[in-house]
Amino acid sequence: MSRDCCSWDGVVCDNMTGNVIELNLSCSGIVGKIDSNSSLFQLSHLQRLDLSYNHFSKSHISPEFGRFSNLTYFDLSWADFSGQIPSEISHLSKLHSLSLYSSIGLRLAAHDFKLLLQNLTQLRELDLSNINISSTIPLNFSSHLTTLSLIDTGLYGIIPESIFHLPNLETLYLGFSDLRGYFPKTKWNSSASLVELDLLGVNFSDSFPESTGYLTSVRSLSLQSCNLRGPIPESISNLIRIDYLHLQDNSLNGTIPSGVFSLPSLRYLLLGKNHFSGHLDDLKSNSLIWINLGDNQLQGYLPKSIQNLVNLTSLYLSFNNFSGRVDVSLFSNLKRLSDLTLSNNKFLRSAKQLEVLDLSNNKIQGRIPDWAWSNWMFSLKSLNISHNMLTSVDSIPLQTVYTIDLRSNLLQGSLPMPPNSTRYFFISQNNLTKEIPSSICNLTSLVMLDLARNNLTGEIPQCLGNISGLKVLDMQHNRLIGTLPTIFSINGSSLKSLNLHSNKLEGRIPRSLANCKELQLLDLGDNHLTDTFPMWLGTLPKLKVLSLRSNTLHGSIQPPRIETIFPELQILDLSYNAFSGNLPSNLFQHLKAMRTNDPSTEAPRYPGSTYYEDSITVTTKGFVREIVRILYPRSTYYKDSITVTTKGFVREIVRILYLYTVIDFSSNKFEGQIPSIMGDLIAVHTLNLSRNGLKGHIPPSLGDLSSVESLDLSGNQLTGEIPEQLASLTSLSFLNLSHNHLQGCIPQGSQFHTFESNSYEGNDGLRGFPVSKIVEMLGC
Known part of the structure; x- marks a missing residue:
């Protein structure tokens, strides 16, 4: 390496003095932090400094940067800094460009924001996007500003009208904040210079401004979700240079001005989610490549002039009142059209080459x-x-x-x-019937196969287990008979979700499922399976949901033979079977995902152009419900269901499945005591041990179940008092302790005051509210 640093990449020196005046280390892979005694701060003659797109490990921005008094260009954007931006940055009075765009937690105090704007009077470019400022907008912006970007900064209050009159402003971004504002009623001072205007989410609560017609230089105008009302003024036809017009999600009404479709440079037109009505006028602009008019009240036939839009690639017309047949010839010239959405209208025919x-x-x-x-x-x-x-x-x-x-x-x-x-x-x-043909196994490209909720009969083709790329197989709620597929590919099985709930399947759970190392959801509930508990499924490292409810499974649950088992399990439903013996304490101590509350838990994503919902049937709060999670939003969606019991009814509910944790061992033949170790399952939302033969006391450790919403211990032979610790369960909204042999006073607490008498009926030894108001007055 040369000893002359002026020859290094990213270093520029003054030809006369040899002083380093520019340092460009953008995208240099720098990792770590910059200490205040760094030799960097000895480069006192620096005029330009760019440290963007590096990894400074969430360290703070050093106040020493304020020593660079000659700096005109300063860029720390996407550099992984965090914390408070030092007020010393406002000492850089010669700055022309300042960019601190942040992807993480940078903050700028409100008084430092005001001081920065007050001192940096030479600024041309200012980008503080994604920085938490949380203040109103000061009035003292540099009159030299050409670019002002304050996206997602927590700014609030009213936008000063003076911003729209900055004489040299070319780009203004103020979206994703809690701002209100009013457009100038007359010509803006920045009208001749403004090129990009993005005010997404700013609440104007006003009619679409006539004055935007003066923005003759604008190329991108985004007023999405701005609460604009009324019609689009005809003056919009003056925007002859506009390329991108985004007015979606407002309350605009009336007809769409014909001048919009004649704008010579317009390529992207987004007017969806408004209240436009009437017919579409002639579409004359052959520059358009993207049109979204969905979710309006447009009506009539599609105009024949659609065939003039020869550069169009995407056309969204869903949720309108278009009618009639769309002749294929309308689209015959649109060679580039690849995305056409016409759903929720009153016509059928569509284009060729889609x-x-x-x-x-x-x-x-x-x-x-x-x-x-x-x-x-x-x-x-x-x-x-x-x-x-x-x-x-x-x-x-x-x-x-x-x-x-x-x-x-x-x-x-x-x-x-x-x-x-x-x-x-x-x-x-x-309402499909008959058998599933074995030829379905020829579809070797299958990733998701959803045949649920039909009336399909016969046996499941065994060869389905050999489609190595299959990730989702859903055949729930059919009339399938026979045994489960016994062959699941040993090499490379991709199966993540297998749902065969509510069929007529018999026999044992196939051991080859242990080859499905990617499996996350397994629902074999409501069949006629006869087997013991498949502890070997615990070797599946990603299994989160296991439902075996409503079968004829039997026997005791034996202790696991390996140290790590069911590490990710969050829903375990064994209800309505014939399991016997003691509750499996050794199993509970292995359920790692139920023993910790992890708010960062996310549902896994499935690849492809689908919107995949995963749901499962479990029992909670006495009702059977279906819990649903959304995995991958796209143009279509798939819902993989599972039933839960809550409040005594079978229901379908929508809930984030992978943030929902359930243990349901109800309606079996378990006996012995409730193990204290169940109190360690602090992530459990629903715990149902009802209708078994459990004896002994309710363990006080259940008071540690801080997340539990539904607790059902009814229909057992429990004795002793209700532990006072249960009164501390602030999330508890359903409790059923009925039909046991409990005695003593019912605990008093905020949640216990909400439970009716049927939560305690069949326990003759209980006293206190709500069992007996008279006894309560006597001392409970």
């Missing part, structure tokens, strides 16, 4: 017409015709499709076979 087609929720009846297959055969990658009234699909002759969604229709007869290219096949909630 890759993505969404016709869901359109009340389409009967069978899929032949012309559709011929139009889409070679181009379509994703087809969604879910939530309609289709009754027949004989075959699906698409050649390269990846996703097919036919859920929630009225389809009857045999299961239609998709092409071999299919990765995601959803056809649940129909």
